[in-house]
Amino acid sequence: MAKIHVTTTINGDPTEFLCDPADSMLDALRGPLGLTGAKEGCGTGDCGACSITVDGRLVCSCLMLAAEAEGHEIATIEGMAEGEKLHPLQQKFLELAALQCGICTPGVLVAAKSLLERNPDPSETEVRYWLAGNLCRCTGYDKIVRAVMETAAEMREAAR
Amino acid sequence: MTDMRYLAPQTLDEAVGAYAAAAGAARILAGGTDLLVQMRSGMVKPGLIVDIKKIAEMTAVEQTADGGFRVGAAVSGAALAEHPTFGQVWPGVLEGFNLIGSTQVQGRASMGGNLCNGSPAADSVPALVAAGAVVTVQGPDGRRELKVEDVPAGPGKTNLKPGEILVSFTLPPRPKGSGDAYLRMIPRTEMDIAVVGVGVSLTLENGVCTAARVGLGAVAPTVLLVEDAAKALIGSKLDDAALDAAAAACSAACRPIDDKRGTIAYRTKVAGVLLKRTAAIAAERAKGN
Ligand SMILES: Cc1cc2nc3c(=O)[nH]c(=O)nc-3n(C[C@H](O)[C@H](O)[C@H](O)COP(=O)(O)OP(=O)(O)OC[C@H]3O[C@@H](n4cnc5c(N)ncnc54)[C@H](O)[C@@H]3O)c2cc1C
Ligand code: FES
Ligand code: FES
Numbered sequence: 001m002a003k004i005h006v007t008t009t010i011n012g013d014p015t016e017f018l019c020d021p022a023d024s025m026l027d028a029l030r031g032p033l034g035l036t037g038a039k040e041g042c043g044t045g046d047c048g049a050c051s052i053t054v055d056g057r058l059v060c061s062c063l064m065l066a067a068e069a070e071g072h073e074i075a076t077i078e079g080m081a082e083g084e085k086l087h088p089l090q091q092k093f094l095e096l097a098a099l100q101c102g103i104c105t106p107g108v109l110v111a112a113k114s115l116l117e118r119n120p121d122p123s124e125t126e127v128r129y130w131l132a133g134n135l136c137r138c139t140g141y142d143k144i145v146r147a148v149m150e151t152a153a154e155m156r157e158a159a160r
Numbered sequence: 161m162t163d164m165r166y167l168a169p170q171t172l173d174e175a176v177g178a179y180a181a182a183a184g185a186a187r188i189l190a191g192g193t194d195l196l197v198q199m200r201s202g203m204v205k206p207g208l209i210v211d212i213k214k215i216a217e218m219t220a221v222e223q224t225a226d227g228g229f230r231v232g233a234a235v236s237g238a239a240l241a242e243h244p245t246f247g248q249v250w251p252g253v254l255e256g257f258n259l260i261g262s263t264q265v266q267g268r269a270s271m272g273g274n275l276c277n278g279s280p281a282a283d284s285v286p287a288l289v290a291a292g293a294v295v296t297v298q299g300p301d302g303r304r305e306l307k308v309e310d311v312p313a314g315p316g317k318t319n320l321k322p323g324e325i326l327v328s329f330t331l332p333p334r335p336k337g338s339g340d341a342y343l344r345m346i347p348r349t350e351m352d353i354a355v356v357g358v359g360v361s362l363t364l365e366n367g368v369c370t371a372a373r374v375g376l377g378a379v380a381p382t383v384l385l386v387e388d389a390a391k392a393l394i395g396s397k398l399d400d401a402a403l404d405a406a407a408a409a410c411s412a413a414c415r416p417i418d419d420k421r422g423t424i425a426y427r428t429k430v431a432g433v434l435l436k437r438t439a440a441i442a443a444e445r446a447k448g449n
Contacts, residue, residue, distance in 0.1 A: 004166060021166040021209065024196065044197045048264055057238055059267040063196045065189070067166045068211060111263065133262020 008069040010035070011079025019066035026050045028066035029076060037077035037106045041135065048134035051107035052076050058114040060133075077106035080113065088158075089113055089151045098147035100138035108134045112148045120156055124149060168211040172218075172298055172327065175210050180300045180323030182208045188325055190218075190234040191268030193261065194277040210325075217327060218272075221246060227333035233272025233295075233326045241266075250331055251445060252340030252359055252438075256287035259344060272326045275308065278316045281378035285312070287342040287359030289375030289385050293331050299324030309375070312382035335371075338363040339445030343438045344377070345430050347421060354378040355422035358410070358434040360442040362393060369393045369443075374406070374435065379414040379427050386413045389435060398443055406439065407432030 003018040010033065017032045024043075029035045029052070041047035043062045050061040053075040080087045089112050092098070099105045108131065115122060115130045122130070127148050128141070136144060169175045179186050185207035189195055198204045212218045218234040221243050229246060237257050240246055247254040260269045260283050274282045275295070288308045295306050300323045308329070313319045320326065340361035346352035357377035363370050374389040388409035396402030416427040 021164045022199070043200055045193055045261065045265055048262065051264055054267070057236070057267040058264050060264045063192050063265075063268065065166060065192065065196070065209070065211075067168070068213075070168070114263075130263050133264045 004067045006067060006070050008071065009073045011075055017066075021065070021067060023066040024062050025052070025064040025066050025069055025074075026061040028069070029061060035076050035078050038110075039103050039106060041103065041107075046133075046135065047104070047107070048111060048131075049104055049107040051110040051134065053110065053114055056114075056117075058111055075110070077110050080109060087113065088155055089116070089148070092147045092151040092154070093144075096143055096147045096150070098139060098143040104134060104136040104138075108136065108144055112144075112151075115148070116152055116155065120152060120159070122149075122152060164206055164209060166209045166211065168214045170214050172215050172325070175212055175215060176298055176300060176323060176325055178208065179210050179325060184322065186210055188212055188276070190270040190273040191236060191265075192273075193265050193269045194273055194279075212325065220328075224330065224333075229329075229331045231271065231329045231331070233328055234270045237266040237269050238263075240271075249334055250287075250291060250340060252287045252342045252361065252442065253284070253291050253293070253331065256342035256344075256357070256359060257284040259283045259342070271329055275311055276318055276320070276326055278312050278314070278318055278382075280312075280315055280381055280383060281354040281357065282383065283342070283344060283354060283357055283377070285359075285383040286357045286375030286377040287340060287361075288329065288331075289383055290340060290342075290359035290361040290373045291331050292361070292373055293329045295329055296327045297324045298327050303327075305330075309383065309385040314381045334449070335363050336449060337365055337446050338371075338449055339442045339447075341438045341441035341445065343434050343441070345422075345434060353421065356427055356430045356434050357383075358431065358438040360435070360438045362439065362442050362446060364398075364443060364446045367397050369396055369398055369402075374410065376410055376413055376431060376435075379416040379431055381415070384413055386410055388412070393439065398439060403436050403439060407435045410435040 039049035041049035045060045045063045052061045187206040189209045189211045218232040220232045271284045274284045293308045342359045344354035344357040359375035362372040372390040372393040374386040377383045389406040392405035411428045411432040414428045418424045
């Protein structure tokens with residue numbers, strides 16, 4: 001079957017790849033693109049482990065066709081740290097042990113970053129609703145929510 | 161899924177041409193939050209996917225000359241929420257749409273997909289029915305308009321003809337003193353399927369209800385327009401007697417299924433309760449306008 005040639009931008013880098021028409025964006029990331037940070041928890045939009053942003057919009061990469069990436073800007077967990085320097089959310093998740101097995105963590109971080117870009121001062125309720133599509137079987141969520149709230153506070157402080 | 165083709169045409173004519181030519185083997189792709197789940201489970205195996213998001217009209221939100229709105233069929237919930245005025249004029253339509261799924265799902269899910277997927281529990285549909293929204297569809301024989309309530313034909317089925325694509329939703333302008341609202345009952349607080357969903361749109365003049373429409377979801381094979389509930393509200397001051405009559409009309413309209421989320425008796429009762437709560441919110445908003 002004919003492969004589709006896709007020209008896109010991933011984490012700021014112009015990128016080209018080949019995919020089957022039925023491949024999901026998650027398939028392309030984890031396969032030909034070798035970006036295995038996004039995880040497949042369910043493949044049906046329920047768990048958020050595959051979260052990425054497309055033109056700044058948070059989506060599940062399992063519910064997007066790889067071919068749809070054509071001409072768009074994709075951002076994944078791999079683009080979150082700057083070299084060795086972790087993003088404040090990543091740093092805080094480590095400090096507060098907001099992860100255990102870690103399979104949900106890339107998705108949670110991508111989703112949390114997208115929240116803080118829109119709302120630097122979210123309430124706890126806003127954090128919980130924003131992250132309702134990110135399932136975590138380990139932490140019980142409290143540490144995740146606390147880490148997001150504390151990072152937001154520190155980032156506001158740093159921005160003053 | 162082995163021999164699937166993918167097309168992302170720039171124009172509606174190309175999309176209609178390709179969709180019609182594939183004669184039933186094709187599927188329209190908007191946000192994919194229903195379609196890709198169904199493909200993955202093997203429930204549908206399209207030979208052709210027609211992605212409509214590169215067609216400008218499908219992703220546009222515009223105010224019409226008369227003060228109404230036209231919302232492209234593929235506009236995402238997140239995009240509509242960012243529109244500067246839509247949510248002020250039609251807060252109930254927006255809240256119904258924004259209840260769909262998680263933040264991630266909102267990034268992609270569209271009202272066109274919600275309606276065309278044909279779920280009786282589709283959350284954006286009751287408020288669109290209450291709003292009196294009309295859809296424009298385009299097919300091989302040109303364009304036509306349909307009322308939203310005339311689109312669903314049963315679970316998973318629509319009255320669109322072969323080759324027809326839903327292009328946009330047109331919402332009418334709002335007279336002064338109008339408000340709308342949508343409420344659903346779900347067993348959880350997030351990420352669940354409605355057991356009952358009620359959309360109410362009404363207009364108040366000096367405290368008297370002069371116009372009303374009620375849309376009812378998840379209690380019949382399709383979302384329903386409940387004219388008897390509207391009649392009970394119109395001409396009243398939304399007093400208890402009128403609300404009781406409207407609630408009874410909603411319960412009477414129910415033809416629900418019995419499942420783990422809710423029994424027939426529960427859904428029927430809740431339909432009436434939710435009508436009252438939703439009407440109260442719509443009335444509160446109407447007073448502010
Ligand atoms: C985790 C999760 C949670 C969800 N929660 C909810 C919820 O709470 N409430 C709810 O109502 N739904 C829910 N859904 C279902 C789904 O998100 C919605 O129905 C959504 O609105 C579908 O829109 P879409 O653009 O993604 O549709 P798509 O998947 O792209 O399309 C759906 C169907 O409609 C057809 N179609 C799409 N656009 C057109 C068009 N313009 N013309 C003709 N046919 C068209 C497609 O071919 C397909 O058959 C959920 C889904 C997921 C994955
Ligand atoms: S893998 Fe995409 S949401 Fe679970
Ligand atoms: S840390 Fe294990 S699922 Fe979240």
